Amino acid sequence: MRIKKDMIDLRSDTVTKPTPEMRKAMAEAEVGDDVFAEDPTVNALQEKIANLFGFEAGLFVPSGTMGNQLSVNVLTHAGDEVLIEQTGHIFNYESTAAAHLSSVLLNPQPGTKGKLSVEQLENSLRGAHEWEPQTKVVALENSTNKGGGCCYTEEELSRIQDFAEKQDLLIHLDGARIWNAMTATGTDPQFYSSIANTMSVCFSKGLGAPVGSMVLSSAERIRQAHKMRKMWGGGMRQIGILAAAADYAVENHYPLLEEDHKRARKLAETIDSCSGLSIDLDSVETNILIFDVLERSAEEAVALLEEQGVRVVPFGPKTLRATFHLQITDEDLEQAQQAFSKVFD
Numbered sequence: 001m002r003i004k005k006d007m008i009d010l011r012s013d014t015v016t017k018p019t020p021e022m023r024k025a026m027a028e029a030e031v032g033d034d035v036f037a038e039d040p041t042v043n044a045l046q047e048k049i050a051n052l053f054g055f056e057a058g059l060f061v062p063s064g065t066m067g068n069q070l071s072v073n074v075l076t077h078a079g080d081e082v083l084i085e086q087t088g089h090i091f092n093y094e095s096t097a098a099a100h101l102s103s104v105l106l107n108p109q110p111g112t113k114g115k116l117s118v119e120q121l122e123n124s125l126r127g128a129h130e131w132e133p134q135t136k137v138v139a140l141e142n143s144t145n146k147g148g149g150c151c152y153t154e155e156e157l158s159r160i161q162d163f164a165e166k167q168d169l170l171i172h173l174d175g176a177r178i179w180n181a182m183t184a185t186g187t188d189p190q191f192y193s194s195i196a197n198t199m200s201v202c203f204s205k206g207l208g209a210p211v212g213s214m215v216l217s218s219a220e221r222i223r224q225a226h227k228m229r230k231m232w233g234g235g236m237r238q239i240g241i242l243a244a245a246a247d248y249a250v251e252n253h254y255p256l257l258e259e260d261h262k263r264a265r266k267l268a269e270t271i272d273s274c275s276g277l278s279i280d281l282d283s284v285e286t287n288i289l290i291f292d293v294l295e296r297s298a299e300e301a302v303a304l305l306e307e308q309g310v311r312v313v314p315f316g317p318k319t320l321r322a323t324f325h326l327q328i329t330d331e332d333l334e335q336a337q338q339a340f341s342k343v344f345d
């Protein structure tokens with residue numbers, strides 16, 4: 001068995017470590033007390049990312065979870081309902097935070113590859129009677145994590161936005177991997193502010209920063225989010241060192257995502273050729289592969305791959321996820337392809 005440090009780690013795109021160049025940018029960052037809004041590097045990043053996506057303002061936050069939860073909080077009142085695709089991160093992986101922090105109900109909907117459609121939403125609205133929750137928000141994810149890295153088309157998003165406007169609903173977009181979605185679809189970043197009221201983006205996934213996400217919205221909603229961030233213990237001080245890493249990631253790593261996507265497709269093709277595995281090649285759009293193990297359990301498959309030096313995560317009793325990121329090279333890809341063929345062919 002290979003020693004741990006030689007492992008090809010495809011468990012998540014969150015496992016990256018800051019590069020020497022990123023660390024240099026962090027070390028050289030100008031900093032100030034961000035609770036006093038005096039950190040110049042944070043202020044510049046907030047303005048830059050808000051402008052990039054066409055929103056009025058942005059707020060740097062420690063995690064994608066806090067970005068999503070602040071968004072839900074500023075879009076709702078206690079007792080409201082948020083419609084979300086049933087595999088959505090906010091529903092599955094944020095520890096009931098929406099109920100706990102904002103007193104809202106998340107109502108999971110069955111979609112396709114993690115995506116919702118107008119047809120789905122049309123039959124799910126509630127609030128006509130006083131005994132029902134009031135549907136207030138539609139929470140979308142782009143690209144979808146548990147949905148296998150799939151992306152909404154601009155047309156799909158525009159249709160949902162038209163519907164939401166007619167029904168008086170607000171839209172939150174979980175853009176933890178919006179960078180991957182933009183890379184795959186070529187969508188102009190400005191488009192997202194035309195279809196979403198709030199959006200969260202992460203610098204700590206495929207972009208490879210060690211920490212950091214941002215909430216984007218109107219100036220008024222960001223003012224409210226700022227207050228809630230402090231209340232939830234997320235007020236930070238000299239975090240220009242983190243904003244510098246995020247800025248470095250956007251400038252230098254965003255253009256590399258295309259390579260991750262190409263490598264992911266190549267491994268998907270190897271998986272498709274393995275008799276012991278099954279993958280829907282049409283659903284491979286970005287850096288995430290979700291595939292089934294045919295004759296073993298996911299746990300057994302994980303252990304066998306680990307013996308060959310490759311780490312993936314179980315995503316169901318017979319389902320695995322492999323995710324490409326900044327620190328997976330062409331050589332790693334080749335070794336991973338050999339490992340998959342050896343174990344599953």
Ligand SMILES: Cc1ncc(COP(=O)(O)O)c(C=O)c1O
Nearest residue numbers: 063064065066089141145174176
């Ligand atoms: C789609 C999506 N949204 C939000 C998050 C939460 O990000 P964090 O782990 O920074 O809280 C993740 C984390 O992987 C994610 O995949």
